[in-house]
Amino acid sequence: MRTICFYFQVHQPFRLKPYRFFDIGDDHHYWDDFSNKSIMRKVAQKCYLPMNALLLELIHKYNGAFKVSFSMSGVFLDQMQAYAPDVLESFQKLVATGNVELLDETYGHSLVALKSKEAFKETVAKHTKKIQELFNGYTPKVFRNTELIYSDEIGAMIAELGYDATLTEGAKHILGWKSPNYMYTNSIDPNLKVLLKNFQLSDDIAFRFGNKTWADYPLTTDKFVKWISAVPQEEEVINLFMDYETFGEHQWAETGIFDFMRHLPDAVLSRTNFRFSTPSEVVANAKAVGKIHVPIPISWADEERDLTAWLGNDLQDEAFDKLYALESLVKECKDSDIKRDWVYLQTSDHFYYMCTKFFSDGDIHSYFSPYDSPYDAFINYMNVLSDFKLRLKEITTAK
Structure with missing residues (x-):
């Protein structure tokens, strides 16, 4: 089996309003409602609505051969309900196709896994319930911790909750000579499968796509297909993990990012021996090649791929x-x-x-x-x- 697994993180925080020392004890509403609503509507118009429409078109065009997966934070789900019910409806249509997998995560897109096992379980259960409420009883089988933060211990907690698999970064300092293009298992509980992001190919789309100083600019479907075709035949899974806001928000429509995605399925399906799979399908069809040891937490953030984006100073x-x-x-x-x-x-x-x-x-x-x-x-x-x-x-x- 040779397959590409697309995973998109969908998240918007509730941003705090300017809150002065003199407001303490007097003002108990902390949230910048205007900013949160306006940003949500802006990103909806630039990313969520056009990209959801495109994915729906591609799923129908290729009769289910094109598949993707999402994790949507609980705070994003709350904002969709409050500010963008049209976006929620478009995600519901995607999930209803049966070709889109939803993943579980912490409700608040939090770092709680690093602090409290009990609170971690509670927030995950809250997220599961919200997904079930909004998506016709859908119950996720795969877990994605906040910002792909993962360690052996966190993986063991995820396994305890009954998930089949989790996603994390294919960090160089963890992999060493190994390739991210295989399925691995948690080193404490081998029942939990671990899918690793191919950061080179993922970041070519997410970060470098519109960069005119990049040596490989412009990124075309022909070029991308050539790169994935060069992956050794024995390497089964290319995991392309990225922020959903890559499309239209981080990489504007003018860069050609939507056209790239529109033509990619045809190029992959007609000119390579790759197909598209959801994380659950990867777990069902691929064979784990061994344990991945992650004693110290990693993430997909910054060059260091550690926790210093959020903790450390x-x-x-x-x-x-x-x-x-x-x-x-x-x-x-x-x-x-x-x-x-x-x-x-x-x-x-x-x-x-x-x-x-x-x-x-x-x-x-x-x-x-x-x-x-x-x-x-x-x-x-x-x-x-x-x-x-x-x-x-x-x-x-x-x-």
Whole structure:
């Protein structure tokens, strides 16, 4: 079996509004509703609606031979319901074809797997329930942790929850001489299959496609098919994992990204011995070649492929620790607003904005951040967290 597995991450955070020290104790609404709605609508018009329409067209055109998979964060699902019901309907149409697989993840697109096994299980269950509600009882069989964060221990937690497989980065420092183009197993529980991103081919589309200074610009379907055809015959699976916002938002329509995707299935199916599969189909049809050992967590972010996009500097670590110090109090609390804010405050983007890697991938971090600096992001977040803590203590003390 030679197959290509397309996976798209779909996520939008609930961004915080500017929140001053003087707002603490007075203003309990933290979210920038105008910004969140306007960004969601903008990305819907540029990416979600046209790309969903294109994928639906391709699935029908090739009679089900073209397949893709998505993981949609719970915070994205909430925003679709609130701001873009038309986008939700278009995703529902895709899933109804039977050629689109949905993956589970943490509801809040959080880093909770690094902190609390119990809270991790709870947020995953919440996400499963939301997927079932919105997609006619659909129950995911494959898991994708936030930003492909994975380790042996995290894999074992995922296996405990009963998933067949998980996705992660084919990081060089983990693979060594091995290829990402095989299926592996978790080193603690071999029942969990592990699919690894081919970062070279994935990033050619996601990051380099519109870069006119790139030596291989422009990327055409002919060129891409030539590259995948050069993959050794014994290597079975090419996993192309990327942000869904690649299409139309990160790579604008003017770059030709939609035309590239429109013509890619035909080029692959007619000129190579590859087909397209969902992650579950890869698990069912491919044979695992061995265990993958990941003792220290990896991710798909930045050159380092580690956790330093979200954790590691003093700002990030203090915010992260202060947040999860409130976990036991939140568990006692039954207030629905507190529960909602707790989920949204865990979203990894808040910590990403605090990253101080100015020289390593600094431009990418700046592109996604609504703040002038990581320090502004930290101050704003900690002000909000201070108010959240006050509310929490008030409610739990009053019981």
